[in-house]
Amino acid sequence: QVQLQESGPGLVKPSETLSLTCTVSGGPIISYYWSWIRQPPGKGLEWIGYILYSGSTKYNPSLRGRVTISVDTSKNHFSLKLSSVTAADTAVYYCARDRDSSPYMDVWGKGTTVTVSS
Amino acid sequence: QSVLTQPPSASGTPGQRVTISCSGSSSNIGSNYVYWYQQLPGTAPKLLMYRNDQRPSGVPDRFSGSKSGTSASLAISGLRSEDEADYYCAAWDDSLSGRVFGGGTKLTVL
Numbered sequence: 001q002v003q004l005q006e007s008g009p010g011l012v013k014p015s016e017t018l019s020l021t022c023t024v025s026g027g028p029i030i031s032y033y034w035s036w037i038r039q040p041p042g043k044g045l046e047w048i049g050y051i052l053y054s055g056s057t058k059y060n061p062s063l064r065g066r067v068t069i070s071v072d073t074s075k076n077h078f079s080l081k082l083s084s085v086t087a088a089d090t091a092v093y094y095c096a097r098d099r100d101s102s103p104y105m106d107v108w109g110k111g112t113t114v115t116v117s118s
Numbered sequence: 119q120s121v122l123t124q125p126p127s128a129s130g131t132p133g134q135r136v137t138i139s140c141s142g143s144s145s146n147i148g149s150n151y152v153y154w155y156q157q158l159p160g161t162a163p164k165l166l167m168y169r170n171d172q173r174p175s176g177v178p179d180r181f182s183g184s185k186s187g188t189s190a191s192l193a194i195s196g197l198r199s200e201d202e203a204d205y206y207c208a209a210w211d212d213s214l215s216g217r218v219f220g221g222g223t224k225l226t227v228l
Contacts, residue, residue: 045157
């Protein structure tokens with residue numbers, strides 16, 4: 001079955017760019033939407049944005065200008081870049097597969113913790 | 119403050135029926151589908167309900183979803199200890215042109 005695995009640095013310095021990759025295994029990246037969601041410590045879920053396999057994107061308005069999501073269909077992975085990070089960006093970051101443009105996320109990665117600290 | 123409003127906590131005893139509410143507005147729940155996620159302690163969220171009242175394969179029929187106007191509910195009947203988790207509702211918001219989550223409800227099985 002389809003599995004997702006997040007990877008990237010667990011520690012990022014303030015003002016730098018957070019970069020994460022989600023590798024998709026067991027199924028194609030084509031024909032689906034792919035999302036990033038985060039969860040600050042002890043808090044709820046926040047949608048970051050999604051990308052369709054063709055490359056079109058939609059981002060959370062509160063993060064617009066700082067976030068970029070890209071996809072590489074040849075490597076079956078998609079990526080997240082979040083610039084100018086602060087301590088408020090410390091969170092568990094999840095990637096997920098979407099069935100469509102609504103929040104219909106049926107497969108999730110285990111999540112990766114990113115801490116923003118100097 | 120989350121766009122979708124959920125009670126922060128709910129509780130019940132084994133075998134009981136519990137309902138978790140999710141309140142929104144005409145731009146989200148009122149005009150779009152509602153989705154529910156279950157997050158067991160220390161794990162990633164799991165899709166529990168899609169398109170208001172549809173259960174993914176593998177989700178017990180003890181779980182049911184409904185929507186009326188700008189509110190939605192998740193009901194759990196025959197409560198079990200393994201249902202103790204955080205539950206989140208989600209929807210598309212036409213005004214924000216993005217997805218929104220509720221703040222989450224922590225369910226305790228007494």
